[in-house]
Amino acid sequence: MRLNLHYILGILGFLMLSFVSCKKKDPYAGATITGLACSGVSFSNTATAGNIYSATATIAYSGGNGVSYSSGSAISSTGVTGLSAVLQAATLNSGNGNLTFLITGTPSMQGIASFPISFGGQSCSINLMVNSNGGGSGMPAAFNLIYGATSITYDGTFVTVKTSDQPNHKSVYWPTNNPLYEAFSGPTFNNLAFNRAPNNIQTQNITLKIPAFPTVAATHAATPMGVIGVALDGVPFFNQYAAGGTLIADEIHGFDQYWAHPQMSGMYHYHVEPKFLTQVYATRHSLLGFLLDGFPVYGPEENDGSIPTGLDEFHGHTHTTTEYPAGIYHYHFTADAPYLNGNGFYGTKGTVTQ
Numbered sequence: 001m002r003l004n005l006h007y008i009l010g011i012l013g014f015l016m017l018s019f020v021s022c023k024k025k026d027p028y029a030g031a032t033i034t035g036l037a038c039s040g041v042s043f044s045n046t047a048t049a050g051n052i053y054s055a056t057a058t059i060a061y062s063g064g065n066g067v068s069y070s071s072g073s074a075i076s077s078t079g080v081t082g083l084s085a086v087l088q089a090a091t092l093n094s095g096n097g098n099l100t101f102l103i104t105g106t107p108s109m110q111g112i113a114s115f116p117i118s119f120g121g122q123s124c125s126i127n128l129m130v131n132s133n134g135g136g137s138g139m140p141a142a143f144n145l146i147y148g149a150t151s152i153t154y155d156g157t158f159v160t161v162k163t164s165d166q167p168n169h170k171s172v173y174w175p176t177n178n179p180l181y182e183a184f185s186g187p188t189f190n191n192l193a194f195n196r197a198p199n200n201i202q203t204q205n206i207t208l209k210i211p212a213f214p215t216v217a218a219t220h221a222a223t224p225m226g227v228i229g230v231a232l233d234g235v236p237f238f239n240q241y242a243a244g245g246t247l248i249a250d251e252i253h254g255f256d257q258y259w260a261h262p263q264m265s266g267m268y269h270y271h272v273e274p275k276f277l278t279q280v281y282a283t284r285h286s287l288l289g290f291l292l293d294g295f296p297v298y299g300p301e302e303n304d305g306s307i308p309t310g311l312d313e314f315h316g317h318t319h320t321t322t323e324y325p326a327g328i329y330h331y332h333f334t335a336d337a338p339y340l341n342g343n344g345f346y347g348t349k350g351t352v353t354q
């Protein structure tokens with residue numbers, strides 16, 4: 001009896017000591033780095049709202065000191081919740097290398113899941129784009145690539161995209177107290193001098209009702225002023241004209257580090273190549289969004305890196321693409337006017353409220 005009691009007390013003491021030592025132990029003790037490149041993070045899988053997700057995230061570091069570290073504790077996602085990231089144990093290189101996080105869970109909705117990372121004296125956030133689940137079956141899969149919408153629904157004929165027009169990238173046009181604010185002095189698009197316009201980015205309430213299966217129009221409607229389509233990040237596309245119907249030549253000087261700007265009511269928009277999408281998030285030959293007629297918009301290159309040829313008066317042409325392997329009419333951005341759309345919509349347009 002007495003022996004058993006001592007035995008139990010001994011076990012309890014051991015557990016308490018273990019608990020205290022675990023609590024005090026830093027799993028990364030002694031591991032230091034001098035740089036962590038969260039903006040260049042790569043994920044082994046794409047994520048879809050409501051679907052179980054498991055992937056590794058790889059983040060480059062510099063200035064490693066060769067020390068080993070244990071795996072980390074779970075970091076919960078913010079923004080889009082439901083995911084967690086765990087640093088995998090490894091040994092730092094002396095110099096450059098990669099940290100690997102295992103990301104698991106089920107993202108609660110489409111949008112951006114952010115994970116604040118802190119390791120070896122460096123901190124930053126990694127952002128995972130979570131795609132829409134399409135709001136039902138039968139929707140052409142390409143619409144799932146729109147990650148910045150507040151909602152995407154599908155009724156069998158139209159894809160309805162709602163967006164608050166809050167780009168997930170830096171801009172000199174964010175209010176200075178916004179974490180995405182970043183100073184910019186140019187040069188901007190086409191190497192032009194930058195002059196900051198007076199407006200800031202403000203939250204919008206835009207609804208686009210886009211034909212899911214676009215058809216060529218008998219009569220081609222002119223593109224209106226304001227929203228003519230939507231990019232993957234939820235930012236609207238505008239046409240090549242400024243107020244008064246003149247080309248946007250003067251406006252271009254006000255384009256920020258990602259070649260866009262807000263108009264008077266703070267609606268941020270792309271008239272030209274959306275540099276964040278073509279040079280950070282995706283590539284210059286990627287699908288970038290849709291015009292209001294449902295035909296997709298691609299970057300200024302084809303898949304083989306060539307410049308698109310044979311663009312018609314609406315600034316598009318037809319061939320197979322990654323997302324439409326059977327072939328589809330599509331618009332391309334170009335370096336020169338009209339940049340995105342020519343003389344109106346190729347297809348029958350949907351509707352927009354803004």
Ligand SMILES: [Zn+2]
Nearest residue numbers: 238251263271
């Ligand atoms: Zn504009």
Ligand SMILES: [Zn+2]
Nearest residue numbers: 302308317332
């Ligand atoms: Zn093309």
